[in-house]
Amino acid sequence: MNNRQYSLKVLETSITDEDEFILFFDTNYMLFQDHLISIKGELSERIEKYLVQKDLKYLNNIKLPQGRSRKALEDEFGLGKSPKDSQEYKELEEKLKDEKRENAVNQQIAKAEIAQLTKKLTRNFVVMDTIIRSGREINIDGDLLLLNRVNSGATIKTTGNLIITQVVEGSVRCNGSFMMIAVSPKANIVFNGVEVDNELLTDKLNRIELRDREIFIIPVLKKDTNWAS
Amino acid sequence: MGIVIAVISGKGGVGKTTATANVGLGIALNNKKCIVVDFDIGQRNLDMILGLENRVVYDMVQVMDGEASVKQAVIKSKIDENLNFLAASQTKDKSTLTSEKVKKLIDELKDNYDYVILDSPAGIESGFEHTIEYADKAIVIVNPEVSSIRDADRAIGILDAKSQKVKDGEEVEKYLIVNRISADMVQSGEMLCSEDILDILNIPLLGKVSEDRGVIDASNQGKPIILDNKSDAGQAYARIAGRICGENIPLKDVESVSTGMFKKLAGIFK
Numbered sequence: 001m002n003n004r005q006y007s008l009k010v011l012e013t014s015i016t017d018e019d020e021f022i023l024f025f026d027t028n029y030m031l032f033q034d035h036l037i038s039i040k041g042e043l044s045e046r047i048e049k050y051l052v053q054k055d056l057k058y059l060n061n062i063k064l065p066q067g068r069s070r071k072a073l074e075d076e077f078g079l080g081k082s083p084k085d086s087q088e089y090k091e092l093e094e095k096l097k098d099e100k101r102e103n104a105v106n107q108q109i110a111k112a113e114i115a116q117l118t119k120k121l122t123r124n125f126v127v128m129d130t131i132i133r134s135g136r137e138i139n140i141d142g143d144l145l146l147l148n149r150v151n152s153g154a155t156i157k158t159t160g161n162l163i164i165t166q167v168v169e170g171s172v173r174c175n176g177s178f179m180m181i182a183v184s185p186k187a188n189i190v191f192n193g194v195e196v197d198n199e200l201l202t203d204k205l206n207r208i209e210l211r212d213r214e215i216f217i218i219p220v221l222k223k224d225t226n227w228a229s
Numbered sequence: 230m231g232i233v234i235a236v237i238s239g240k241g242g243v244g245k246t247t248a249t250a251n252v253g254l255g256i257a258l259n260n261k262k263c264i265v266v267d268f269d270i271g272q273r274n275l276d277m278i279l280g281l282e283n284r285v286v287y288d289m290v291q292v293m294d295g296e297a298s299v300k301q302a303v304i305k306s307k308i309d310e311n312l313n314f315l316a317a318s319q320t321k322d323k324s325t326l327t328s329e330k331v332k333k334l335i336d337e338l339k340d341n342y343d344y345v346i347l348d349s350p351a352g353i354e355s356g357f358e359h360t361i362e363y364a365d366k367a368i369v370i371v372n373p374e375v376s377s378i379r380d381a382d383r384a385i386g387i388l389d390a391k392s393q394k395v396k397d398g399e400e401v402e403k404y405l406i407v408n409r410i411s412a413d414m415v416q417s418g419e420m421l422c423s424e425d426i427l428d429i430l431n432i433p434l435l436g437k438v439s440e441d442r443g444v445i446d447a448s449n450q451g452k453p454i455i456l457d458n459k460s461d462a463g464q465a466y467a468r469i470a471g472r473i474c475g476e477n478i479p480l481k482d483v484e485s486v487s488t489g490m491f492k493k494l495a496g497i498f499k
Binding site (some may be wrong): 131134135136149151152153 | 383385428432
């Protein structure tokens, strides 16, 4: 048997206005292209066609498994009410034990994965000092430290953390847990699938961090004072 | 052994051909043997700007295909005998060029002239790639506007990736000419100043040329503006040609009256 476990991001939605739905996916395609779209309710031919054409993976009216607490399980199976020696309860207890064991195994797997990931970060750390000119696309599987400019029309993509010490005028796609950049108003910054508004990055150097699924933007260097003028 | 200089810009209409004609003539006026080659196959213009339209018998493609010798095809300018010209084909298209043919032609020209100036076509297609392939140096022409700068940036990127010199582990020296500067627009903040452009493109500055009404008339007459030593653009090209020939000519500030920026830019060029 060849098993593989992974989580995926799901966008759960129901359609009331088809035009609104299509407009939403047109504008937010970047963000949701890798999501599984779970649609509740009717699915018209038009929407189906649109989703196929956009190559979006979707499910219709399917209840996806979600993590359940012990209490929820007890409630569902009426544990509180039934006598403890009943056949039903024993079966359930067995089931819960199995689940616990499975959880422990999963935790081990997750730990190993994190350890592997940390190793990967230090191993794939890249330092570059060339100017990234228009038309160039840099793809880094790991962390990147760039000591030069990213010009308009160039793209930087990293799976890990990113630090750029000079001005970014091109686009940046960073999927790490933090990045530190200075941007011009022309730049297009996407951090973990979320487009970061340039107006939030007006400081000379900004740190953008992902903490508990929330994005924080912290100014590192305030704007230069222009003494000449 | 001559030096091969490609004149590139990425975007069209920024003054590449005008610059090629003036730089070429300027080098010739400095008593160096110079040949300008129009690489814009299918859209030749350089012959008109140099006033040699009526004298083209054989073109570059015919030389490459062995239908004519370099000696037969090269036209000597009447303005200065050091200036020579090799026309592009107007009837063929870019697909006739191959790396071997281009190399053979450029090697032969290098043996006979001090400076070989190649006028590249606009864009970054195969014609452009053949122009930069065997270049020793490149002059990048840019206008002070964002689209021209981005296209130039792209062209430099391709030059740095595809030229033979880079493949051999060396570097192609690149120099910037900022063309069509309008001083009052820079002063009022409507136009990018050359400092900003240098920041973005990150290559040394060779010269700054003002917007000059005389350029159009000069092109129509077939007498490059450098011959008019009273015009701003003509003087600018004369200085640029001097710098290419190794003279140490300080940069003139054509963007403002104050000397602050001038000194800074002079510092960058050194």
